[in-house]
Amino acid sequence: MTTARDIMHGGEVQCIGEHETLDAAARMMRDLNVGALPICGDDDRLRGIITDRDIVVKCIAEDCDPRSMTADRLAQGKPVTVDADADIDDVLHVMEENRIRRLPVVHDRRLVGMISEADLARNLPDQAVGHFVEVISDSG
Numbered sequence: 001m002t003t004a005r006d007i008m009h010g011g012e013v014q015c016i017g018e019h020e021t022l023d024a025a026a027r028m029m030r031d032l033n034v035g036a037l038p039i040c041g042d043d044d045r046l047r048g049i050i051t052d053r054d055i056v057v058k059c060i061a062e063d064c065d066p067r068s069m070t071a072d073r074l075a076q077g078k079p080v081t082v083d084a085d086a087d088i089d090d091v092l093h094v095m096e097e098n099r100i101r102r103l104p105v106v107h108d109r110r111l112v113g114m115i116s117e118a119d120l121a122r123n124l125p126d127q128a129v130g131h132f133v134e135v136i137s138d139s140g
Helices: 023-031 051-058 088-098 117-123 125-135
Strands: 036-040 045-050 102-107 110-116
Touching: 023 036, 023 102, 023 110, 036 110, 045 051, 045 102, 088 102, 088 110, 088 117, 088 125
Parallel strands: none
Antiparallel strands: 036 045, 102 110
16 A cells, blocks of 8 residues: 555655744745745644745735745645555545645654655556646636
8 A cells, every 4th residue: 555655755844934934935945946835833733835826926916025924924724734654545535625736744743744746746647647637727
């Protein structure tokens, strides 16, 4: 059985702290060559995910200052996660149901990795990836 742990980006997961600014998040994204970062609290718990698009649309386009706006201002709602031992079918179901392209992976309530659309493409049959893209791209 293939699990979330088998396909996730793991190792040392990089988070942006909830009190760090959006310009720091943007620099971290650039340095890591990623388009999204988990937002972690002072207690190391996942607070949300911030994307490069969030920074542009919810900060810069709204005439806010990314040097003073903090990541926690964009961490809205409860983050959708999957357990590290979840079967890959469960991972796909969660991502499709929530129409998300990046999924945090947790173990014992701690962030241990991320699964991206690219991880799915590398690890799943083309038909499953095609269906996933079709489902999350459907605007209806």
